Amino acid sequence: QVQLVESGGGLVQAGGSLRLSCAASGRTFNTYAMGWFRQAPGKERVFVATITRSGARNDGSTYYADSVKGRFTISRDNAKNTVYLQMNSLKPEDTAVYYCAAREFGMVATTPSGYNYWGQGTQVTVSS
Numbered sequence: 001q002v003q004l005v006e007s008g009g010g011l012v013q014a015g016g017s018l019r020l021s022c023a024a025s026g027r028t029f030n031t032y033a034m035g036w037f038r039q040a041p042g043k044e045r046v047f048v049a050t051i052t053r054s055g056a057r058n059d060g061s062t063y064y065a066d067s068v069k070g071r072f073t074i075s076r077d078n079a080k081n082t083v084y085l086q087m088n089s090l091k092p093e094d095t096a097v098y099y100c101a102a103r104e105f106g107m108v109a110t111t112p113s114g115y116n117y118w119g120q121g122t123q124v125t126v127s128s
Contacts, residue, residue, distance in 0.1 A: 002026045002117050004100045009122030012090055016126070020085040022100030022119055030054035030078040033103040035115060036085045038096035038124075045099065047110040049074040049085060053103075063108055068094075090126045097121040 008020040035050035051074045052061045062074050073086040083100060101115035109115060
């Protein structure tokens with residue numbers, strides 16, 4: 001089992017940047033595909049980005065939602081058991097609670113049901 005703790009959220013003006021971090025417990029972090037999702041008030045939780053587990057055929061590959069492609073970057077540091085989400089050129093519509101998630105088996109997934117473990121979330125608010 002793995003526990004996930006997000007940090008780095010906050011209030012930022014449109015056009016600004018934030019970097020979210022997700023620290024994972026456990027010694028098998030590198031075996032999990034990791035993802036970021038977000039949930040705006042009154043809306044469903046939606047996919048933002050994901051990165052494959054180490055040792056996968058497409059090790060280190062990343063995938064993004066169209067709405068964030070070119071602005072957000074997901075990365076992982078297996079030595080630190082941490083996954084990051086660098087968010088640039090933020091827009092008011094990026095405002096949401098951002099969740100980190102871990103997928104224990106298989107390749108990457110872009111739906112919440114594909115992930116086994118979740119963090120508590122961190123609030124990101126982008127003002128216009």
